[in-house]
Amino acid sequence: MLSGRLKIVMPKLISDFQGAFINEKQMLDVLVNGGSTQRFKPSKGLRQGYSLSPYLFLLVVEILGKLMNDVIQRGQITGFKVAENGNMISHLQFADDTVLFIDAKEDEVTRLFVILSMFESLAGMKLNLDKSTMISFGANDVIGELAKELGCKTEVLPIKYLGMSIGVTSRSILIWDAVSEKMAQKLAS
Numbered sequence: 001m002l003s004g005r006l007k008i009v010m011p012k013l014i015s016d017f018q019g020a021f022i023n024e025k026q027m028l029d030v031l032v033n034g035g036s037t038q039r040f041k042p043s044k045g046l047r048q049g050y051s052l053s054p055y056l057f058l059l060v061v062e063i064l065g066k067l068m069n070d071v072i073q074r075g076q077i078t079g080f081k082v083a084e085n086g087n088m089i090s091h092l093q094f095a096d097d098t099v100l101f102i103d104a105k106e107d108e109v110t111r112l113f114v115i116l117s118m119f120e121s122l123a124g125m126k127l128n129l130d131k132s133t134m135i136s137f138g139a140n141d142v143i144g145e146l147a148k149e150l151g152c153k154t155e156v157l158p159i160k161y162l163g164m165s166i167g168v169t170s171r172s173i174l175i176w177d178a179v180s181e182k183m184a185q186k187l188a189s
Contacts (some may be wrong), residue, residue, distance in 0.1 A: 046047065054095075059095060064119045068100065072182045078103040078110050104139030135159060 069088040070076040079090035079101045083098025092099045102108040116127055132152040136143040141158075147154045166176065 057096065060123045060125065061096075063099065063122050064098065064115075065091060065093060067115045067119060071111060071115060077108050077115075097162065099161075104136060104142050104146060106146065106149065109149050113150055 034150070071091045072079055072088050077090060077142075079088045081088055089100055100112065102112055112133075116129075119125070120127055129151040132150075133141060133155045134150065134152050135155050135157065136148040142155050159166050160178070163178070
């Protein structure tokens with residue numbers, strides 16, 4: 001019952017940079033009974049599969065989005081612009097998957113590490129940087145050192161992200177391999 005009510009208000013609580021099946025998203029503060037509350041420490045966690053879990057997770061990762069937006073506004077991390085006069089994009093979130101965009105500079109990686117540490121502290125979650133990957137878009141000469149500083153792996157383009165090939169031109173046959181494979185599986189079943 002509570003998850004049904006929460007489903008109605010989630011679009012108002014989640015920013016546009018999160019795309020986990022939430023329509024009409026906005027960035028708003030969360031209040032309890034119309035006001036802020038004292039900090040509390042939960043005594044038991046939620047189990048996977050519990051109907052509230054996905055909604056609560058989205059609210060928690062919104063903290064990371066707000067931290068990233070703050071450093072972008074202060075000019076401490078660059079991100080990228082989609083168009084010359086467009087918005088600066090520092091991150092994209094889809095369910096439990098987050099993509100962060102920074103310049104390939106040591107000071108930005110250091111700031112990102114601080115932001116991730118703050119997020120861990122605020123959210124009470126532990127990030128697994130061993131599962132994280134740094135990918136270069138034109139900074140192949142420095143990416144290895146920067147990834148080492150952050151404590152993550154590196155990958156090179158092209159990659160697969162959410163089932164899509166990234167870093168491959170539409171004329172490349174690599175982009176069509178996955179499509180051909182899926183079609184063959186569908187025809188076989």
